[in-house]
Amino acid sequence: xxxxxxxxxxxxxxxxxxxxxxxxxxxxxxxxxxxxxxxxxxxxxxxxxxxxxxxxxxxxxxxxxxxxxxxxxxxxxxxxxxxxxxxxxxxxxxxxxxxxxxxxxxxxxxxxxxxxxxxxxxxxxxxxxxxxxxxxxxxxxxxxxxxxxxxxxxxxxxxxxxxxxxxxxxxxxxxxxxxxx
Numbered sequence: 001x002x003x004x005x006x007x008x009x010x011x012x013x014x015x016x017x018x019x020x021x022x023x024x025x026x027x028x029x030x031x032x033x034x035x036x037x038x039x040x041x042x043x044x045x046x047x048x049x050x051x052x053x054x055x056x057x058x059x060x061x062x063x064x065x066x067x068x069x070x071x072x073x074x075x076x077x078x079x080x081x082x083x084x085x086x087x088x089x090x091x092x093x094x095x096x097x098x099x100x101x102x103x104x105x106x107x108x109x110x111x112x113x114x115x116x117x118x119x120x121x122x123x124x125x126x127x128x129x130x131x132x133x134x135x136x137x138x139x140x141x142x143x144x145x146x147x148x149x150x151x152x153x154x155x156x157x158x159x160x161x162x163x164x165x166x167x168x169x170x171x172x173x174x175x176x177x178x179x180x181x
Contacts, residue, residue, distance in 0.1 A: 001016050001038070003015070008090075008092045008097050009090065010112040011112070012040065014038065014107065015106070016028060016107075029108075042069050044132065047130070048136075049075070049129050052125065053124075053161065054122075054124050054125060055157045056120070056121045056160065057118065057120045057155060057157070059143070059146050060084055060143055060151075061117055061143045062115070062116040062117065063134065063140050064140050064179075067180070068136075069111065069113050070132050071111075072117070072119075072128065072129075072130040073101060073107070073109075074103055075127040075129050077103060077122075077124070078100065078102035078126060079101050079121055079123075079126050080155070080156055081100075082117070082119060083096065084151055086115060086175075086177045088178050089181070093177075098153070102122075102123070118153075120160065122157075142170070144175055145171055146162065146166060
């Protein structure tokens with residue numbers, strides 16, 4: 001298993017060791033002692049599994065009070081996973097990092113508290129799994145528009161499928177991130 005520290009402080013790309021043979025493959029998607037050695041030492045409280053169709057964009061979401069660290073990977077399919085730095089005192093505030101995660105590379109993206117998260121499905125469909133450090137609390141979730149021009153995420157799809165909830169998201173500049181970070 002290896003980890004790459006990404007340009008936005010705290011983001012990590014985890015590459016699990018994959019054992020391949022004639023039957024298929026085996027990998028450990030999470031083992032606490034290994035992840036602690038990689039600097040990922042929080043307790044995860046909830047596992048999520050999401051199925052989405054091609055061209056779906058989910059995001060950009062974050063939970064406040066308590067925030068959530070996330071460990072994201074793809075069980076089947078391919079996504080462009082995106083994390084946006086929402087820590088006002090960070091030199092990379094408002095910047096994003098995008099990473100292709102799929103069922104062939106088996107990479108995982110660790111997204112610490114202080115980042116908004118979203119993704120776009122690039123394959124016909126995708127199953128996305130992720131661990132979070134605090135349980136989901138619906139009234140503590142906020143989101144900003146996936147296509148907000150001040151963040152300018154380069155999504156690789158036209159005419160994406162967006163939930164009604166995400167369509168009602170706020171512009172990035174209308175959220176006072178200083179309240180939480």
